[in-house]
Amino acid sequence: xxxxxxSELKSLIVRELxxxxxxxxxxxxxxxxxxxxxxxxxxxxxxxxxxVEEQYGVRIPEGDGGxxxxxxxxxxxxxxxxxxxxxxx
Amino acid sequence: xxxxxxxxxxxFGVVCAVxxxxxxxxxxxxxxxxxxxxxxxxxxxxQRTSLAAEVKGLVVPSPVDGSVWSRSDAMAFEAAREALAxxxxxxxxxxxxxxxxxxTSGMLETEELLARMHADPTARQPTPDMIAHPLSATxxxxxxxxxxxxxxxxxxxxxxxxxxxxxxxLSWLALGEVDAVLVGGTDGLCRLTFTGFNxxxxxxxxxxxxxxxxRRGLSIGEGAGFCVLERPAAARARGARFEAAVxxxxxxxxxxxxxxxxxDGAMPAEAVRRALAxxxxxxxxxxxxxxxxxxxxxxxxxxxxxxxxxxxxxVERAWVSSTKAVTGHTLAAAGALEAIFTALALRDGELPPTxxxxxVDPKCAxxxxxxxxxxxxxxxxxxxxxxxxxxDTVLALARADRVDALAVSRRSVYVSGLGxxxxxxxxxxxxxxxxxxxxxxPVDPLSGLDPAKSxxxxxxxxxxxxALAAAGAVRADGAFLGTAYGDPDGSAAFLARVFEKGPRxxxxxxxxxxxxSSPAGHASIYLGLQGPVMAVADLxxxxxxxxxxxxxxxxMGLTDSACAGSVEGPSVIAETCLAPQFRALxxxxxxxxxxxxxxxxxxxxxxxxxxxxxxxxxxxGAAVLxxxxxxxxxxxxxxxxxxxxxxxxxxxxxxxxxxxxxVLRAAGRHEGVGGFAFVAACARVLAGExxxxxxxxxxxxxxxxxxxxxxx
Numbered sequence: 001x002x003x004x005x006x007s008e009l010k011s012l013i014v015r016e017l018x019x020x021x022x023x024x025x026x027x028x029x030x031x032x033x034x035x036x037x038x039x040x041x042x043x044x045x046x047x048x049x050x051x052v053e054e055q056y057g058v059r060i061p062e063g064d065g066g067x068x069x070x071x072x073x074x075x076x077x078x079x080x081x082x083x084x085x086x087x088x089x
Numbered sequence: 090x091x092x093x094x095x096x097x098x099x100x101f102g103v104v105c106a107v108x109x110x111x112x113x114x115x116x117x118x119x120x121x122x123x124x125x126x127x128x129x130x131x132x133x134x135x136q137r138t139s140l141a142a143e144v145k146g147l148v149v150p151s152p153v154d155g156s157v158w159s160r161s162d163a164m165a166f167e168a169a170r171e172a173l174a175x176x177x178x179x180x181x182x183x184x185x186x187x188x189x190x191x192x193t194s195g196m197l198e199t200e201e202l203l204a205r206m207h208a209d210p211t212a213r214q215p216t217p218d219m220i221a222h223p224l225s226a227t228x229x230x231x232x233x234x235x236x237x238x239x240x241x242x243x244x245x246x247x248x249x250x251x252x253x254x255x256x257x258x259l260s261w262l263a264l265g266e267v268d269a270v271l272v273g274g275t276d277g278l279c280r281l282t283f284t285g286f287n288x289x290x291x292x293x294x295x296x297x298x299x300x301x302x303x304r305r306g307l308s309i310g311e312g313a314g315f316c317v318l319e320r321p322a323a324a325r326a327r328g329a330r331f332e333a334a335v336x337x338x339x340x341x342x343x344x345x346x347x348x349x350x351x352x353d354g355a356m357p358a359e360a361v362r363r364a365l366a367x368x369x370x371x372x373x374x375x376x377x378x379x380x381x382x383x384x385x386x387x388x389x390x391x392x393x394x395x396x397x398x399x400x401x402x403x404v405e406r407a408w409v410s411s412t413k414a415v416t417g418h419t420l421a422a423a424g425a426l427e428a429i430f431t432a433l434a435l436r437d438g439e440l441p442p443t444x445x446x447x448x449v450d451p452k453c454a455x456x457x458x459x460x461x462x463x464x465x466x467x468x469x470x471x472x473x474x475x476x477x478x479x480x481d482t483v484l485a486l487a488r489a490d491r492v493d494a495l496a497v498s499r500r501s502v503y504v505s506g507l508g509x510x511x512x513x514x515x516x517x518x519x520x521x522x523x524x525x526x527x528x529x530x531p532v533d534p535l536s537g538l539d540p541a542k543s544x545x546x547x548x549x550x551x552x553x554x555x556a557l558a559a560a561g562a563v564r565a566d567g568a569f570l571g572t573a574y575g576d577p578d579g580s581a582a583f584l585a586r587v588f589e590k591g592p593r594x595x596x597x598x599x600x601x602x603x604x605x606s607s608p609a610g611h612a613s614i615y616l617g618l619q620g621p622v623m624a625v626a627d628l629x630x631x632x633x634x635x636x637x638x639x640x641x642x643x644x645m646g647l648t649d650s651a652c653a654g655s656v657e658g659p660s661v662i663a664e665t666c667l668a669p670q671f672r673a674l675x676x677x678x679x680x681x682x683x684x685x686x687x688x689x690x691x692x693x694x695x696x697x698x699x700x701x702x703x704x705x706x707x708x709x710g711a712a713v714l715x716x717x718x719x720x721x722x723x724x725x726x727x728x729x730x731x732x733x734x735x736x737x738x739x740x741x742x743x744x745x746x747x748x749x750x751x752v753l754r755a756a757g758r759h760e761g762v763g764g765f766a767f768v769a770a771c772a773r774v775l776a777g778e779x780x781x782x783x784x785x786x787x788x789x790x791x792x793x794x795x796x797x798x799x800x801x
Contacts, residue, residue, distance in 0.1 A: 041346070041349070046289060046597040050288065050593070050594055050596060053594065
């Protein structure tokens with residue numbers, strides 16, 4: 001499901017989490033964002049949730065709902081789309 | 090290890106949500122009356138909660154001398170005045186020192202102005218409204234209102250700041266620098282911290298419930314706590330009463346994460362062990378622990394594991410409670426207020442409860458919780474304080490009748506590494522002689538940093554990390570970094586965003602960088618340092634103040650080694666607004682063009698070629714020079730800039746004829762030049778250019794002298 005929203009989210013992740021030198025395109029759509037995979041942590045989750053809310057007007061819940069949305073970039077794109085997110089940027 | 094001795098608690102002062110004196114607050118803390126209510130000091134719209142533990146009825150003075158006071162200053166003043174009055178001490182008659190722990194100082198009062206300065210360059214100019222902004226402003230206000238104090242220091246280690254003020258005060262008593270010392274912490278409510286913790290999802294929408302399975306985070310509070318510490322024999326000799334004393338201190342860092350504690354609690358447990366060991370106490374003697382107990386899911390479970398690890402089977406015997414459910418989390422004041430509550434519990438044989446604890450979290454079930462006020466005769470108690478960056482401080486207190494004289498021993502302190510990061514690049518060891526040369530084409534000092542490990546660092550943290558690495562920092566080391574203003578531009582950008590977009594869009598990852606101790610905290614995580622980590626502030630003498638603190642801690646055995654110096658980042662607000670204003674107040678005539686950089690020396694109790702022979706602090710250069718040894722043959726004086734203030738201070742002293750060199754031309758101008766001067770002085774001695782060197786910083790109202798020498 002590689003589409004423009006997925007690419008946008010990859011760039012957002014690299015920018016917001018200061019993943020300097022990381023090519024957004026190298027992030028695998030289905031790879032876990034947290035723990036293994038990109039190796040992000042709970043502070044990154046909060047920062048990313050804030051950035052997604054600012055960019056798309058979609059709130060990512062804390063707790064279990066957030067775990068679903070942040071399972072991977074593909075899952076995040078699905079979450080944004082299903083919650084009516086529209087890019088403001 | 091050396092010994093830091095005992096500080097008899099002869100006076101207390103308390104300002105918190107349930108009272109503005111010990112007499113008012115303590116019965117309500119014992120009764121478990123919550124001080125948490127509607128937030129009124131600023132608009133809480135858009136935050137997770139509109140509840141806070143506010144101090145009621147506080148009047149912020151507007152003195153006739155035109156100085157501007159903050160809420161933090163006013164609370165500190167009330168608490169410090171109460172403590173001095175209870176101790177019956179007059180700072181005009183005996184040598185009293187002052188140590189203040191803080192994180193935000195006058196933030197509340199300057200937040201809107203900072204946000205304006207962020208957006209509008211014409212708003213960036215010196216204004217009296219910013220006088221209350223620097224971290225050291227409270228110490229300066231207290232010196233005028235309650236002093237004189239023979240020496241004053243301001244420390245920030247986030248939420249353990251107040252506890253570390255006690256550690257510094259103990260070291261001054263043990264070194265004989267003061268007859269008594271007023272120590273404490275103060276932090277007023279402000280949008281910055283409230284919004285920051287809100288963004289970190291660390292705030293409970295309801296009043297906080299430490300150790301309860303339903304807990305969701307902290308309740309933010311405000312307050313100030315101050316104590317008078319004296320040597321027990323001296324206190325008894327002057328007829329002062331005291332029922333409790335601080336007898337031990339343990340300080341460690343987790344080197345784990347800037348906001349989250351390591352779940353195993355290993356380093357807080359080590360801090361408990363060190364606090365007990367430094368007092369010659371055993372785990373089975375601990376009868377009460379005033380927990381850090383913030384009510385975040387991570388802290389309370391971690392703290393339980395730490396206490397189980399440190400106390401072993403004796404954890405079943407020690408009562409535990411968190412008074413934050415009553416006072417809220419008062420940040421820098423917490424360590425001081427809770428040390429006071431611990432002392433009062435020892436005095437009265439009554440323990441305060443953890444209010445709101447109804448269903449104990451299975452992860453916290455190993456502790457013996459105090460759920461309603463509890464009579465218990467306790468001889469020995471602990472007060473835990475943990476801060477952002479994993480900076481853990483534990484104080485051990487004992488009933489006065491159980492206090493034996495503890496050995497005080499003073500160790501020599503040596504220099505074993507030098508590092509700097511500036512427009513001259515990253516310099517290690519003797520390369521730092523370049524600090525005394527001329528500036529060439531600028532070199533990027535940060536090119537060697539790992540981008541992944543430093544991705545959350547601001548430039549302050551990056552400069553600090555490079556300097557510490559160049560000085561050869563190792564795992565057991567602490568880090569003491571001087572900073573005059575922290576990161577005003579970062580605070581301004583954060584606040585501008587909060588005002589413009591609302592609290593929900595405050596960037597959580599930026600918030601921890603706005604705490605003044607964050608460069609040291611980040612560097613400790615990057616480099617794996619597990620000793621004491623903190624920021625020290627004293628305007629243009631912040632570097633000297635940090636070096637003096639590290640020297641005192643190593644000399645008195647609070648740590649065996651630490652890197653110390655200064656870090657100043659780039660700041661338009663410091664350059665255009667703060668620096669011109671405070672340099673004028675300090676009598677420093679320099680253009681406001683401002684560079685940045687970090688410079689540290691690795692200090693250790695292990696013998697090496699260069700020794701830090703003496704460190705003196707006072708209110709003027711003459712007093713400091715009189716307290717220092719005379720120069721050996723072939724000496725040098727290293728200063729920020731060879732100006733009239735320096736010449737006037739040296740005139741008539743034993744050092745008057747010694748040649749002077751300055752570090753400003755090469756390293757650039759900023760408040761951290763003292764760190765650079767010290768590193769350059771050590772490099773000269775190490776290179777054999779001179780036998781000994783004096784670093785002298787004498788901005789008006791504060792003076793430091795540090796003498797380094799070839800070890801004999």
